[in-house]
Amino acid sequence: MTERTWARRADQLAAQAYAAGQPTAWFDRLYAEAAAGTIDMPWSRTEPHPLLVRRLDEQPPGPAGRACVVGCGLGADAEFLAGRGWTTTGFDLAPTAIDQARARHAGSAVEYRVADLLALPDDLVGAFDLVVEIHTLQAMPNPPRAAAARGVVSLLAPGGTLFVVQFRATGVPAQPPPFPLTRDDLALLEVGGVVPVRVDEVDGPLWRAEFVRRV
Ligand SMILES: C[S@@+](CC[C@H](N)C(=O)[O-])C[C@H]1O[C@@H](n2cnc3c(N)ncnc32)[C@H](O)[C@@H]1O
Numbered sequence: 001m002t003e004r005t006w007a008r009r010a011d012q013l014a015a016q017a018y019a020a021g022q023p024t025a026w027f028d029r030l031y032a033e034a035a036a037g038t039i040d041m042p043w044s045r046t047e048p049h050p051l052l053v054r055r056l057d058e059q060p061p062g063p064a065g066r067a068c069v070v071g072c073g074l075g076a077d078a079e080f081l082a083g084r085g086w087t088t089t090g091f092d093l094a095p096t097a098i099d100q101a102r103a104r105h106a107g108s109a110v111e112y113r114v115a116d117l118l119a120l121p122d123d124l125v126g127a128f129d130l131v132v133e134i135h136t137l138q139a140m141p142n143p144p145r146a147a148a149a150r151g152v153v154s155l156l157a158p159g160g161t162l163f164v165v166q167f168r169a170t171g172v173p174a175q176p177p178p179f180p181l182t183r184d185d186l187a188l189l190e191v192g193g194v195v196p197v198r199v200d201e202v203d204g205p206l207w208r209a210e211f212v213r214r215v
Pocket of ligand 1: 028092116140
């Protein structure tokens with residue numbers, strides 16, 4: 001295979017995983033094939049997401065405390081938050097992604113770890129003042145998206161902020177993955193005392209949303 005083949009391979013691996021009833025099993029397979037060099041590396045941006053940068057530049061959501069990047073992939077967003085003074089954990093279901101993130105960012109202050117939103121370790125639950133979720137919920141069907149959304153929310157400490165960027169559904173049919181989200185899909189995050197403080201439609205088409213855990 002040659003450069004830029006990961007998207008086609010992702011479609012193949014995802015279809016196999018869905019057929020096997022294991023809708024998140026394909027992520028590590030994809031990263032592993034990329035690490036072996038048979039396809040290019042997926043989701044390999046080296047810069048933080050521009051909407052996250054803009055959010056932090058506008059007004060940080062409180063003093064830099066503990067931050068978590070969900071489905072952190074190769075670590076660009078986690079590195080950005082650590083650079084802004086947040087004590088940052090980045091986790092991903094895919095062990096190969098975490099290996100790649102650690103290799104890319106040797107000496108990083110970020111704690112990179114393998115963890116599954118659908119079975120979070122106790123020490124991550126309720127631990128974070130800021131949770132960043134970019135393009136993970138929309139990468140899975142429902143189920144298990146609702147359970148994964150409960151996992152995202154459970155990471156928040158009381159008073160914590162959840163910052164979310166997702167592809168936005170426009171009604172134009174497309175072959176998943178991804179699964180662009182509706183406003184009702186985003187509402188899966190409004191559980192456990194978590195309320196929306198801002199939900200914006202932005203070009204992409206994307207959702208840029210922010211939630212706070214009240215209790
Ligand atoms: C579409 S990629 C986005 C990666 C990164 N957030 C970005 O914006 O470039 C989705 C990521 O979520 C991870 N992921 C999928 N299901 C997960 C789960 N249940 N728990 C944790 N991470 C998961 C995948 O391994 C992958 O790295």
